[in-house]
Amino acid sequence: MTGTLHLIGVGPGDPELLTLKAARLLGTAPVVAYPATVEDQALALEIASPHLNPDAERMPITIPMRVDRAPAKAAYDRAAAAMLTRLNAGDDIAYLCEGDPLFYGSAMYLVDRIASHAPIEIVPGVSSLTAAAASIRRPIAARNEVLKVLPAPLPDETLREELANAPAAAIIKVGRHFDRVRALLMETGHAGNAVVVEHASSGRERISPLSAFRHDERPYFSIILCYRGHEPWGRTP
Template identity: 75%
Template sequence: MIGTLHLVGVGPGDPELLTLKAVRLLGAVPVIAYPTTGEDAALALEIATPHLNAAAERLPVAIPMAVERGPAQAAYDGAATAILVHLRAGRDVAWLCEGDPLFYGSAMYLVARVGPHAPVEIVPGITSLTAAAAVAGRPLAARNEMLKVLPAPLDDATLRTELAATPAAAIIKVGRHFDRIRMLLAETGHADGAVVVEHATTPRQRITRLADFAHDERPYFSTILCYRGTEAWGETAGAGA
């Protein structure tokens, strides 16, 4: 009997924010696979470790952090091959994914590679976006307002156009793009209602108004929540952070 690949969202950082289903599966599966990088090592594994089957075999997969897509795609090819060896032997595998597997997650690359050959089950998780809103204590949007999720690596023209058409936005993948994003938010009128959330739900968590960031500071693992709407909560967004 062929095993099942479980793509498990482990949430934004706090080990207590996994779902009951995720905890049950991780405590039972015989093989735990997870991505590793040279920057944050294996964050998904770090988050999930308190809930793992202690006897499970661990299968780390090195994912190159390069702009070119080729090396990472090759890594996922290798991951799928290694995972399928276990599945064909009847062993279930859990792939750990930060946040939610299908919200800018690595799991999407395994669905296409493993799905045609073995059962795949997706266990959703809490995203960094909703975690950031929760710890900042502010809505993402209100009533009939639009909310746009915008990756910071997009070019200036695209970001400027998208921001101009929305009262509320969440900027993700900020990293080295912070200075450029700050300037764009000032142009579009979103800066005054913007808050930067770093390492949400972890011991390193920090919440700062965008306006209070020193010009030589560069938050890396962060999300920027910004608002230019008319709801009353927007007037005090990020207060007391």
């Protein structure tokens, strides 16, 4: 019998924000795979580690950052082949995904290579989007308002157009695009309401109004929430 590949959302950072289902499956999973950078960082593993079966075999999947390049494709091919060998031997694999597996997750590149050969099960998780909103104590969007999720690498023109008429927006994948995104948020009238949340829900969480960043400063592992419709409750970040 072919093993099942479980994509497991481990949530945004706080190990207590795993679901009961994720914790149950990880407590018995014989093989735990997880994305690792070439610098040996593995955030999903760090989040899940209090809940892992201590005897689980660990299978780091090291992928170069740019998924559209040939080295990344070859790395995904190799990783999928290694996972399929275990699945074909009848072992289930739990693959750890930061946040939710299907909300802009990179797990799809592996699953695309595996899905026609082995059963796939998906355990949704708390996304960084809703965790960031909880951290700043403000709705993401409400009533009958449009919410736009905008990856920062999009061209200026697209971001400008989408932001111009958006009551609520979340900018993801900010990284090295921070300066450009900040300029566009100022231009489209969002800067006054934009809040930057780094490492939402984790011990490294940091909340700052967009305007608080110095010009030589950039946030890490961050999401920017823009919402004109509501002030944060209680404290102002």
